[in-house]
Amino acid sequence: MTAALPDPLLALRGVTLDYATPERIVRATHRISFDVHRGERLVLLGASGCGKSSLLKAVAGFVPPREGEIVLDGQPVRGPGPDRYVVFQEFDQLPPWKTVRQNVAFPLAVQARGRRLDAATRAARVEHALQQVGLTDFGDAHPHTLSGGMKQRVALARALAMEPKILLMDEPFAALDALTRRRMQEELLGLWDRLRFTLLFVTHSIDEALMVGTRIVVLSPHPGRVRAEIDAQDFGLHSGGQAAFQAAVDRIHRLLFEPLQAVGGTPTPSAAPRREAVQ
Numbered sequence: 001m002t003a004a005l006p007d008p009l010l011a012l013r014g015v016t017l018d019y020a021t022p023e024r025i026v027r028a029t030h031r032i033s034f035d036v037h038r039g040e041r042l043v044l045l046g047a048s049g050c051g052k053s054s055l056l057k058a059v060a061g062f063v064p065p066r067e068g069e070i071v072l073d074g075q076p077v078r079g080p081g082p083d084r085y086v087v088f089q090e091f092d093q094l095p096p097w098k099t100v101r102q103n104v105a106f107p108l109a110v111q112a113r114g115r116r117l118d119a120a121t122r123a124a125r126v127e128h129a130l131q132q133v134g135l136t137d138f139g140d141a142h143p144h145t146l147s148g149g150m151k152q153r154v155a156l157a158r159a160l161a162m163e164p165k166i167l168l169m170d171e172p173f174a175a176l177d178a179l180t181r182r183r184m185q186e187e188l189l190g191l192w193d194r195l196r197f198t199l200l201f202v203t204h205s206i207d208e209a210l211m212v213g214t215r216i217v218v219l220s221p222h223p224g225r226v227r228a229e230i231d232a233q234d235f236g237l238h239s240g241g242q243a244a245f246q247a248a249v250d251r252i253h254r255l256l257f258e259p260l261q262a263v264g265g266t267p268t269p270s271a272a273p274r275r276e277a278v279q
């Protein structure tokens with residue numbers, strides 16, 4: 001007997017996203033379906049323009065689907081909400097005049113205007129978030145005195161203080177040099193090891209997808225369709241030189257850039273995505 005999978009935390013069902021421009025309708029994604037389970041690090045991987053950011057915005061509630069639905073913890077997504085937190089490339093954009101503690105408290109204070117969150121609860125959440133990311137001793141420091149990795153931890157503490165059900169990250173490390181990017185990935189995975197938050201992470205780097213994700217949804221070029229789902233649990237930051245890792249990179253490269261027939265798929269728009277382990 002096979003054990004039933006638990007209900008997904010996040011489910012996208014046939015999500016088509018369109019943008020109306022004065023000249024025409026731009027289709028960003030076509031009938032995208034995938035699940036994200038609790039504690040999973042799901043990566044959306046695809047070439048520029050395949051609709052990754054649009055999907056993230058739709059999950060965040062900023063772009064309504066043209067068709068299909070997005071369900072978070074059993075509730076249809078109808079707009080933005082505190083149960084989802086988007087971590088932008090903000091590590092260097094923390095207001096420099098605010099201390100670390102004030103930076104972490106800020107989104108919570110903004111959100112509290114619409115909700116009943118008293119000051120004591122907010123302060124407790126801030127301290128807890130600082131402790132979760134190991135920055136308790138730096139609460140009174142200002143961002144310019146911190147390393148890049150510590151700034152990322154501040155950004156994540158801001159998110160954790162909001163207690164969202166899922167963290168959404170859109171190419172957070174794209175603008176960084178290779179060494180810094182690597183350090184940031186280490187910080188992120190180190191925190192995940194301790195806290196096991198649920199992460200939906202967008203990238204166009206195959207290596208990053210394999211290292212950061214426990215599972216990868218590979219999207220075809222514009223408009224994005226699900227091309228394959230890849231199990232990446234066995235890869236991590238230190239898999240780089242391994243033959244199995246290189247084989248996975250090559251396979252995903254083919255999935256991304258070769259016509260569907262060439263990699264053994266069915267060339268219909270509604271083709272079911274391939275679910276495969278690449279090791």
Ligand SMILES: Nc1ncnc2c1ncn2[C@@H]1O[C@H](COP(=O)(O)OP(=O)(O)OP(=O)(O)O)[C@@H](O)[C@H]1O
Nearest residue numbers: 019021026028047048049050051052053054055204
């Ligand atoms: N506000 C908008 N108005 C019109 N078209 C848009 C808008 N936002 C995105 N698009 C179009 O939707 C498609 C998907 O864009 P999106 O930014 O989601 O792709 P992406 O995969 O995140 O790309 P990148 O990796 O370059 O950020 C593109 O063709 C883009 O031009």
